[in-house]
Amino acid sequence: MIKWTILALAVPLLAACSGPQSILDPAGPAARQVATVWWFMFGVASVVWVGVSLLWIYALARKPRHTSAKQARAINRRWVISGGIVLPTVSIILLLLFGVPTGRSMIPLPVEGQDPLVIEVTGHQWWWEVHYPESGVTTANQFIVPVGRPLDVHLTSADVIHSFWVPRLGGKRDMVPGRIHEIRLEASHAGVFRGQCSEFCGAQHTRMILHVEALEPEGFDTWLSERQSFASPALPPGAAGEEFRDTCGQCHRVAGITEGARAPDLTDLASRPTLGAGTLENDSEGLRRWLREHQDIKAGNAMPAHDDIDDDILEQIAAWLETLAP
Ligand code: HEC
Ligand SMILES: [Cu+2]
Incomplete structure (x- = not known):
C-alpha cells in the first residue's frame, strides 16, 4: 500500500518537471524567476496543507471541552481575525514580494549596457x-x-x-x-x-x-x-511557375518572387522543421501531404484546398519549395 502511494506521488513529480514546454525547467532568467515563484507557492501550499490536516486530525481526536457561550465567541473571533485577516494579508504580501520583481523583469525597461x-x-x-x-x-x-x-x-x-x-x-x-x-x-x-x-x-x-x-x-x-x-531560386518554368505566382503568390511571399502577405512567408520554408505551425514534419512526404490534404489535416485553416491543380504541377511546385533554404 505504502509502496503504491509513494509511486503514485512520484509519477507527477518525475513526469512533469522537464520537457520542451515545462516551466519547471527554465532556460532563461525570467523563466527562472517564474519557477522560483512556483516553488515558493508550492512550498507554502504544502505547509498549509499539512498544517490544516494536522489540525483536522487533532480536532477529530481530542475530547470535547465544555466552553461557555462567551468563551466560544472569543475563540471564534480569534480564528476569524488570525485566519481571515492576518494570514491572507501576510501571504499576499509575501507573494507580492516574489511576484512583483518577477513581473518587472519581463517589462522591457532600458538597462544600461544592454542592447536588446x-x-x-x-x-x-x-x-x-x-x-x-x-x-x-x-x-x-x-x-x-x-x-x-x-x-x-x-x-x-x-x-x-x-x-x-x-x-x-x-x-x-x-x-x-x-x-x-x-x-x-x-x-x-x-x-x-x-x-x-x-x-x-x-x-x-x-x-x-x-x-x-x-x-x-x-x-x-x-x-x-x-x-x-539569400536569392530565391527562380520559379519552375511553364504552368507550375505561373500557378505559383498567380495562385499561391496571392497569399504567400517568397522574397524577390511574390509579395503575398496573408500567409506564412515561404522564403526559407525548406529550412524550417515543421509545416502548418507544428502540424507535420517538414520533410519530402510531409510537404506533399500538406499541399494535398491540408484541409483534412488542419481543418478550416485559411489556405483553400487546391483540388483543381494537376498532380504533376503540384509536384513541380513541391520540388521547387524544397529548394527554398538559405
Ligand atoms: C488564400 C490564401 C492562400 C493561398 C492561395 C495559398 N495558401 Fe498556402 N497557406 C495559407 C495559410 C493561411 C497557411 C497557414 C495555415 C496554417 O498553418 O494554419 C498556408 C500554409 C502553407 C504552407 C505551410 C507553411 C508553413 O510554414 O507552415 C505551405 C508550404 C503552403 N501554404 C503552400 C502553398 C502553395 C504551394 C499554394 C498554391 C498552390 C498555396 N499555399 C496557396 C494561405 C494560402
Ligand atoms: Cu490560440
Missing part, C-alpha cells in the same frame, strides 16, 4: 509570423534567438486574440489586434524549446505551435545573414 534585440511576432489563425525589423528578415512558425541577449518581443495579432507563451523562456502575454504588447525574454543556453498559443483562438488553436531555438551568438548572426543575402 527586437523581434516582432504576429499571431494569425493559426500560425505565427516572425519578423526581425533590424535586419528585415521574416520567417514563420519558428522563433530563432541568440543566447545571452535580451529579446524585446513585440506582440500583436492580425485577427483574434492569441497569446504568446514559451514556458521555458518566461511568462506569457496576449496578442491583441490593434495593439502592441511587449515582453522581455532571454535564453541563457542553446537548445530547442516549444511555444504554444495560449488563448483559445478557434478550431485549430491546438495546432498553433511555435518552434523555438536558441543559437550561440555567432550561429544566430549566420542564420540572419544567410537569410538577408
Whole structure:
C-alpha cells in the first residue's frame, strides 16, 4: 500500500518537471524567476496543507471541552481575525514580494549596457509570423534567438486574440489586434524549446505551435545573414511557375518572387522543421501531404484546398519549395 502511494506521488513529480514546454525547467532568467515563484507557492501550499490536516486530525481526536457561550465567541473571533485577516494579508504580501520583481523583469525597461534585440511576432489563425525589423528578415512558425541577449518581443495579432507563451523562456502575454504588447525574454543556453498559443483562438488553436531555438551568438548572426543575402531560386518554368505566382503568390511571399502577405512567408520554408505551425514534419512526404490534404489535416485553416491543380504541377511546385533554404 505504502509502496503504491509513494509511486503514485512520484509519477507527477518525475513526469512533469522537464520537457520542451515545462516551466519547471527554465532556460532563461525570467523563466527562472517564474519557477522560483512556483516553488515558493508550492512550498507554502504544502505547509498549509499539512498544517490544516494536522489540525483536522487533532480536532477529530481530542475530547470535547465544555466552553461557555462567551468563551466560544472569543475563540471564534480569534480564528476569524488570525485566519481571515492576518494570514491572507501576510501571504499576499509575501507573494507580492516574489511576484512583483518577477513581473518587472519581463517589462522591457532600458538597462544600461544592454542592447536588446527586437523581434516582432504576429499571431494569425493559426500560425505565427516572425519578423526581425533590424535586419528585415521574416520567417514563420519558428522563433530563432541568440543566447545571452535580451529579446524585446513585440506582440500583436492580425485577427483574434492569441497569446504568446514559451514556458521555458518566461511568462506569457496576449496578442491583441490593434495593439502592441511587449515582453522581455532571454535564453541563457542553446537548445530547442516549444511555444504554444495560449488563448483559445478557434478550431485549430491546438495546432498553433511555435518552434523555438536558441543559437550561440555567432550561429544566430549566420542564420540572419544567410537569410538577408539569400536569392530565391527562380520559379519552375511553364504552368507550375505561373500557378505559383498567380495562385499561391496571392497569399504567400517568397522574397524577390511574390509579395503575398496573408500567409506564412515561404522564403526559407525548406529550412524550417515543421509545416502548418507544428502540424507535420517538414520533410519530402510531409510537404506533399500538406499541399494535398491540408484541409483534412488542419481543418478550416485559411489556405483553400487546391483540388483543381494537376498532380504533376503540384509536384513541380513541391520540388521547387524544397529548394527554398538559405
Ligand atoms: C488564400 C490564401 C492562400 C493561398 C492561395 C495559398 N495558401 Fe498556402 N497557406 C495559407 C495559410 C493561411 C497557411 C497557414 C495555415 C496554417 O498553418 O494554419 C498556408 C500554409 C502553407 C504552407 C505551410 C507553411 C508553413 O510554414 O507552415 C505551405 C508550404 C503552403 N501554404 C503552400 C502553398 C502553395 C504551394 C499554394 C498554391 C498552390 C498555396 N499555399 C496557396 C494561405 C494560402
Ligand atoms: Cu490560440
